[in-house]
Amino acid sequence: MTELKSRHLFTITMKLPPTMELGDTPVGKRRIFTVSGGQFAGDRLRGEVLPQAGSDLLLVRQDGSAQQDVRLILQTDDGTLILMTYRGVRHASPEVNARIARGEAVGPSEYYLRTAPFFETASPKYAWLNKIVSVAVGERQPDAVTYEVFEIL
Numbered sequence: 001m002t003e004l005k006s007r008h009l010f011t012i013t014m015k016l017p018p019t020m021e022l023g024d025t026p027v028g029k030r031r032i033f034t035v036s037g038g039q040f041a042g043d044r045l046r047g048e049v050l051p052q053a054g055s056d057l058l059l060v061r062q063d064g065s066a067q068q069d070v071r072l073i074l075q076t077d078d079g080t081l082i083l084m085t086y087r088g089v090r091h092a093s094p095e096v097n098a099r100i101a102r103g104e105a106v107g108p109s110e111y112y113l114r115t116a117p118f119f120e121t122a123s124p125k126y127a128w129l130n131k132i133v134s135v136a137v138g139e140r141q142p143d144a145v146t147y148e149v150f151e152i153l
Contacts, residue, residue: 006150009134010042013146014049014072029060038144040074045126047076065091068115080123086136088115103142113138117149 015036022030035054040047050073057069067089074082092100092111099106115136119129136147 005153006135007153008042009149009151010040010045011146011148012038012040012049012136013144014038014054015144017143027059028062031058031060031066032056033058035072040149042149045076045082045129047074047080049073050075050081063091064094064097065089066097070115076126078125080121080126082123082126082129083120084117085120086115086117088113088136088138090138090140100140105142106140108137108139111140113140115147117147 015038016033017036020032020034022032024030033056035049035051035056037051037054038049040049052073054072055070059067059069061067068087070084070086070088072084074084076082090111090113092106096106096110100111115138117134117136119126119132119134121127121129133152134149135152136149138145138147
């Protein structure tokens with residue numbers, strides 16, 4: 001195999017209330033984002049992001065990049081629950097990072113936002129999700145984040 005192949009899995013948008021600033025910890029500046037809901041849609045599954053367990057324990061590292069650590073509960077339109085977890089990295093110039101931190105709209109071409117989602121479900125219908133690797137390209141909005149999620153083939 002000489003190239004990585006993928007197919008679109010879904011687009012997901014998560015609503016983000018104001019950030020909780022934990023502050024400077026021994027490992028970096030910790031910012032906590034809760035997820036208050038959202039939706040996802042693709043050819044093989046669609047539904048909503050439940051607000052009960054969604055959070056991102058974002059760590060701003062010394063080099064100015066941000067490391068994500070996210071847990072979400074997805075509920076498909078047929079009622080199936082799916083745990084989605086991902087880690088990722090966002091980096092940009094100090095000026096762009098400051099604009100994002102202030103909640104300004106910043107175009108996705110001005111920063112790098114990539115994640116590696118994994119899934120867990122007990123549903124036989126969606127058991128295939130338990131066995132895939134996926135990657136996502138993100139776009140941060142002032143009160144939300146959207147990802148295009150791709151299954152790696």
